[in-house]
Amino acid sequence: MSGTASILITGGNGGLGLALGEAFLKADEGNHVWLGVRSRREKAEALATAHAERCQVIPLDVTNSEQWTTAVETITKVSGRLDVLVNNAGHHEDALLATMTDAQWNDVLQSNLSGTFLGCRAVTRTMMGQRFGRIINISSLSALMSPAGQANYAAAKSGMVGLTQSFAKEVARAGITVNAVCPGYVETDALSAMTDDQKRAAIQRIPMRRLGRPEEVAAAVLFLASAQASYITGATLKIDGGIL
Template sequence: MRSILITGGNGGLGLGIGRYFLEKDPDARVWLGVRSRRDKAEALAGEFGDRCKLVDLEVTSSEAWEAAVGRIVEEDGGIDVLVNNAGMHRDGLLATMDDEAWSSVVSSNLDSVFLGCRAVIRPMMSKRFGRIINIASLSAVLPPLGQTNYAAAKAGVVALTRTLAKEVGRSGITVNALMPGYIETEALSDMDPEAAKRAKAGIPMRRFGKPEEVAAAVFFLACQDAGYVTGSALKIDGGIY
């Protein structure tokens, strides 16, 4: 059995990653970290019974991380894979951005990754095995206007990933980041049709990515065969950058 924790387990990308593990790996036991809006996560858990469970997780709280990881370790005997997927946008120009818009985005996208990585390192070290996959964003290297907070946080995720990979490599733990571009999730659902058309025109593949295409990369980085891949930041963007 492989124990996998996915944060943001109630969103399109988190659910897509969870489903991919459950369908591709019969030994996978997926924990969906959720704070609210649990209906879709509960529906996925209902499909796979005891192989998929929900765990309460406020990703910006150290205490919540310790409780969630403690429960998983108690029930599964350890934790093998952490997918730091939770995050949020609050776009706006820096000149008019208030303190809360900055701090909330940095906290949910970067602090959460720090807290999650710290919470799983010791259980993974005790097994001398672990896979950490941090979901960053193409905005980390190709930020659009109005995303100073989000781009800074995601760039921080990439830097954290590369540094942590050096710290834990000798313990059999790999740490990698993914930088998705436009992916068909709820984050794009409110995009104006003309804006979507312009965005696709700027993508060499002329389409948005699918959650399962990101999930496939997560699945590879989490497998035994990816044991020599660490400190990487893989873009999944249809060739934009």
């Protein structure tokens, strides 16, 4: 990625999505950021208002293939191209496997894994036509160190890593890189359900003895989207303060 670029970030209203948007906007004044959101829009719209000429909110339910098609068509019509896709949308519904409902399993697989599949598929033709593209899938440390109570989330995020590695091989010759990042405990809304005691216990597991910051994850994503990372594809990067 160099010069003017068009970037689509899903989950654009969350803490990490906003940090990603801000990072790309700061990286180059020519960048145009699209924040994909399903329902909650307030924070994304505030960022778009602050950068009215270079940032827009676009409706996108990542589990809906038709909305993916519409989003890509809209972006390419306005920007002329789509250079970077960050598959950041997703959620978790934790439960022990023995008591996990069908809905808890299916919803988490849909929003995390199927949403990533649909996004990758939706941008393929455009990026192949450009002979350039950067796809960064936001997985999770749960993909590599699966905790109890997250069978659905760990399976979905592990699937994202496998998808990343396979897809990277398929599009490498077209100038498209596909990589995954696996954040650990990062200060976003995703940790809001944790009690203070749970947060302290989590920090004790982290050699750096602190939580990560959204902008630290964004910095890694920004690098993977850059021209300097053009020989990195199919990789999985842990961003977790050193948890082994």
